[in-house]
Amino acid sequence: MAWLTLLGADGALTRTELVDSSGYTRPTAPLRSRVAYAAAHVVPVAWGQNTPGQPAQIDWDATLAFRRNVYSWGLGVADAMDTAQRNMGLDAAATRELISRSAQVAREEGGSVVVGVNTDHIDDEHLSLEQIIDAYKEQLHFTEEQGAGPVLMASRHLARTATSRTDYLRVYAAVLQSASVPVVIHWLGTAFDPQLEGYFGSSDWREASETLLRIIAENPGKIAGVKMSLLNAESEVAVRERLPEGVRMFTGDDFNYVGLIGGADVPDAPQPARDPASPRQHSDALLGAFAAITPVASAAIQALDAGDPARYLEILGPTEQLSRQVFAAPTFYYKTGVAFLSWLNGHQSAFQMVGGLHSARSLPHLARIVQLANAAKAFERPELAAARWHALLTLNGVDA
Numbered sequence: 001m002a003w004l005t006l007l008g009a010d011g012a013l014t015r016t017e018l019v020d021s022s023g024y025t026r027p028t029a030p031l032r033s034r035v036a037y038a039a040a041h042v043v044p045v046a047w048g049q050n051t052p053g054q055p056a057q058i059d060w061d062a063t064l065a066f067r068r069n070v071y072s073w074g075l076g077v078a079d080a081m082d083t084a085q086r087n088m089g090l091d092a093a094a095t096r097e098l099i100s101r102s103a104q105v106a107r108e109e110g111g112s113v114v115v116g117v118n119t120d121h122i123d124d125e126h127l128s129l130e131q132i133i134d135a136y137k138e139q140l141h142f143t144e145e146q147g148a149g150p151v152l153m154a155s156r157h158l159a160r161t162a163t164s165r166t167d168y169l170r171v172y173a174a175v176l177q178s179a180s181v182p183v184v185i186h187w188l189g190t191a192f193d194p195q196l197e198g199y200f201g202s203s204d205w206r207e208a209s210e211t212l213l214r215i216i217a218e219n220p221g222k223i224a225g226v227k228m229s230l231l232n233a234e235s236e237v238a239v240r241e242r243l244p245e246g247v248r249m250f251t252g253d254d255f256n257y258v259g260l261i262g263g264a265d266v267p268d269a270p271q272p273a274r275d276p277a278s279p280r281q282h283s284d285a286l287l288g289a290f291a292a293i294t295p296v297a298s299a300a301i302q303a304l305d306a307g308d309p310a311r312y313l314e315i316l317g318p319t320e321q322l323s324r325q326v327f328a329a330p331t332f333y334y335k336t337g338v339a340f341l342s343w344l345n346g347h348q349s350a351f352q353m354v355g356g357l358h359s360a361r362s363l364p365h366l367a368r369i370v371q372l373a374n375a376a377k378a379f380e381r382p383e384l385a386a387a388r389w390h391a392l393l394t395l396n397g398v399d400a
Contacts, residue, residue: 004374004386005393005400007367013398018386021377024299027074033304034261034282035248036297037076037114038290039083040067041338042090042098046350056085056094056354063098064105066291066347067113073298075290076112077102081151082192083288084116085335089355092121096142103146114149114184114286119157127157129171136175140183150183151227151286152176156195165201165211172215182224184250184286187212189230191331205235213242220244227252227286231331233260234272241278250286254327254334258313258320261285266309269317288334289323292341293378315377322372325365333360337369341378344370344385351392363396 002018043066044050048057067077079102080086080095090098099115106113119127119135127135132155143150152175162168176183187208190197200208216223226243228236229252237260240249251260259271263282274281290297300316303309326337336357343351352358370389379385390400 002383002386004370005390006371007363007393007398009364016371016374018382019374019377019379021379021382024295026072027298027302031074031298031301031305033265034284034301035076035250036285036290036301037078037112037250037287038070038294038297039078039081039286039288040070040291041335041342042084042094042354043339043342043348044352044354046352050089050352050354051356054355055091056089058094058098058354059348060101062348064101066342067102067105067111068109069347070291070294071106071109071111073294074301075294075298076114077106078151078286079113079115079148081116081153081186082188082332083291083335083338085354085357086116086118086153087120087156087193088332088335089353089357095121099143099148100146103148107147112149114151115143115146116153116186117143117150117183118153119155122157125157125160127161129161129167132157132161133171133174136171137178140175140179144180149181149224150179151186152183153186154188154193154196154199156193159196159199162201168200168211169215169218173219176215176219176222179222182222184225184227185212185215185223186227186252187229188252189232191231191329192229193332205230205232206238209235209239212239216244216247223247225250225284229253231255231327236260236283237272237274240280240283241275243280245279249280249283251283252286254287254289254323255320257285257287257289257323258316261316262304262309262312265304266313268309269313288338289319289326292326292338293319293322293376295380296376296378318376319378322369322376322378325368325372328365333357336361337366340366340369341373344373344388345380346384351388363393363398366392
């Protein structure tokens, strides 16, 4: 019997049995019941100068191999988004190269890739609305040239400059009308980025959602979906039920995704009240959490494909507590947990991140991730995960 040593907030050590997580198998056909993207992170060069404020030095072999692994489980990849440390270590040059390389891998693997489009390549903090439109268009057109699907991310520039919902309507209309393919609009909440306070013209999600829905209504055929990352299931369902035909809701709610994805197909899953008459009875997925639990997420959707909602809930349900730990406040440091699990699962040689962000979580926080990942069967290679975790404890002066 193998064991895991865990570290409590008070420094106390406990042990728990290492769970055998074998049994999940890669799909032999495309996933059918849900569209699911894993928002992927980047792997740094272990000996690079990836310290705060320095340009990102990326281990491209490991970074792209991670994406190939996601495709092998039937999921798509969402790239160059906040999980990849946009505005938290991934600079503009590295972002462009990541988009180009990731799009090429998607073509090679026959996978689906969407990537973030923003205004963050402009260093000036304050831009006019016209300059924001031009910045968005520059990244949008580059993304289209690479053959990737665009995700129109929330812009810090726009959050600073806009004075009313009218400004949001103007900017989004101008950008959307220049798009050659339908885009996904990303609504990122302040838990992920406090600088986005008041996005879409209000700090009240009900008022802000009216702006979002008007953008969609006034730009027909230009929007493939909405990714909501407010960590508020009620708001997601409320918007989801009002989306026009052909516009998907991609949940970005890393706290409540089990019920939101399961929807009416999984009545036993915890979820907010929904209108049974609505044609929208579930969300699809575009989640950073799915980068941390790719095989488990794939197995759960395979269970839905097989018409087995109980199995879906059995597989995916335990991962939500793990995700809540990874995304615990301050939520914007969740990338550390994603990279940590990538290292434990053997997808990178070192527990390091660009910008030195691997130091953003404490050992007890990481220990809780280990405990919950073990319970959720999220370790792809349990023995390796245990060995690496124990080595990290030893390195930090804890006798594992």
